[in-house]
Amino acid sequence: MSLRFTYDCLPSRVVFRTGALDELATETARLGSRVFIISTPGQRRLAERCAELIGASTVAVYDKAQMHTPADSVRSACAYFGQLQADCCVAIGGGSTIGLAKAIAFEHRIPILAVPTTYSGSEATAIWGLTENGIKKVMRDAHVQPRTILYDPLLTLGLPPGISGPSGVNAIAHCVEALYSEAANPLVSMMAEEGIRALGKSLPQVVTDPRNVEARSDSLYGAWLGGVVLGAVGMALHHKLCHVLGGAFNLPHAETHTIVLPHAVAYNTAAAPEAVRRVARALGVDDAAQGLFELNLAIGAWVALKDIGMPADGIDRAVQLATANPYYNPAPIRPEAIRQLLTNAWEGRRP
Ligand code: NAD
Numbered sequence: 565m566s567l568r569f570t571y572d573c574l575p576s577r578v579v580f581r582t583g584a585l586d587e588l589a590t591e592t593a594r595l596g597s598r599v600f601i602i603s604t605p606g607q608r609r610l611a612e613r614c615a616e617l618i619g620a621s622t623v624a625v626y627d628k629a630q631m632h633t634p635a636d637s638v639r640s641a642c643a644y645f646g647q648l649q650a651d652c653c654v655a656i657g658g659g660s661t662i663g664l665a666k667a668i669a670f671e672h673r674i675p676i677l678a679v680p681t682t683y684s685g686s687e688a689t690a691i692w693g694l695t696e697n698g699i700k701k702v703m704r705d706a707h708v709q710p711r712t713i714l715y716d717p718l719l720t721l722g723l724p725p726g727i728s729g730p731s732g733v734n735a736i737a738h739c740v741e742a743l744y745s746e747a748a749n750p751l752v753s754m755m756a757e758e759g760i761r762a763l764g765k766s767l768p769q770v771v772t773d774p775r776n777v778e779a780r781s782d783s784l785y786g787a788w789l790g791g792v793v794l795g796a797v798g799m800a801l802h803h804k805l806c807h808v809l810g811g812a813f814n815l816p817h818a819e820t821h822t823i824v825l826p827h828a829v830a831y832n833t834a835a836a837p838e839a840v841r842r843v844a845r846a847l848g849v850d851d852a853a854q855g856l857f858e859l860n861l862a863i864g865a866w867v868a869l870k871d872i873g874m875p876a877d878g879i880d881r882a883v884q885l886a887t888a889n890p891y892y893n894p895a896p897i898r899p900e901a902i903r904q905l906l907t908n909a910w911e912g913r914r915p
Pocket of ligand 1: 604605606607630631632633657658659660661663681682683684685686687689690691692693719720721722723724727731734794817818
């Protein structure tokens with residue numbers, strides 16, 4: 565079949581090197597002169613270090629970013645940002661911090677400089693989640709695409725193994741679904757396969773030797789690729805299920821992705837054989853779903869939704885939410901098959 569695709573290549577300036585944080589002041593000055601720095605409470609000290617590096621242009625260190633970007637937290641942050649008349653954001657942290665920066669950028673039309681310290685990939689997309697009344701909406705607006713990304717593997721050396729592994733699998737999930745996306749194209753597929761390869765090889769090293777800078781660098785590289793492909797093409801069943809589960813039961817984001825991914829891949833294997841073959845090739849295994857399950861065991865991740873806080877009676881609600889509206893997926897969305905998938909993931913069965 566001859567090639568046919570449409571590809572919006574998203575613009576971002578990427579500075580990737582060990583020690584890249586040294587360039588924070590210079591890079592921030594390209595974007596604004598009244599800088600609002602965002603982090604989670606746990607990363608406040610790192611945010612304060614950014615304030616020192618940026619100096620007098622810092623107008624606030626705001627450490628109230630929360631998982632799943634609750635709508636109330638967005639309203640408070642936007643109001644405070646407006647009072648200070650800041651003109652750009654530095655978001656230092658994981659997807660939660662970068663998500664809050666995007667919500668502010670959407671409201672106030674200001675540029676973001678992202679300094680990712682996990683492997684979520686959010687820094688490379690124009691997408692963010694917004695959670696209200698147990699429903700997590702996916703928002704997309706080109707304006708929130710971070711203008712500059714500073715990737716510094718040194719900032720990830722302290723990311724605990726228990727967060728590093730699932731966060732990396734979250735990035736693998738972006739790559740996997742990009743390979744069978746409705747909008748897949750040859751360049752995105754190359755990046756996706758390379759992302760899975762880089763993360764599949766480095767994550768087991770990262771969890772056993774967290775201060776291995778080379779492995780950390782490879783994982784961050786894979787995370788960047790994951791973010792780029794997530795931002796470039798639409799996702800499918802796996803991301804839908806994880807959004808439903810995160811919004812409805814406040815489950816931890818990366819761990820949910822880690823548990824669900826082998827099952828979502830098993831669900832799509834017959835319908836997307838070439839994409840799934842590329843996943844297996846990138847992992848160096850024969851069967852992609854089994855290989856992903858094995859990777860989860862190798863990094864010591866949770867493999868059962870029941871162990872991360874999902875109630876057993878939540879399966880019905882999740883099936884209902886995940887099948888309420890039509891969306892693209894290689895294999896047809898059948899409620900009974902989704903129920904089986906979620907039951908397997910809840911129990912922690914091998915796919
Ligand atoms: P997170 O941002 O919630 O971070 C998890 C925890 O790790 C936090 O407590 C944080 O303070 C801590 N942490 C982060 N970096 C650290 C480091 N280097 N050392 C020590 N502790 C560190 O987790 P996440 O998985 O990165 O992000 C999840 C959120 O991101 C979800 O809300 C999800 O929807 C969103 N997300 C968005 C996109 C997108 O494209 N928009 C992509 C992936 C995830």
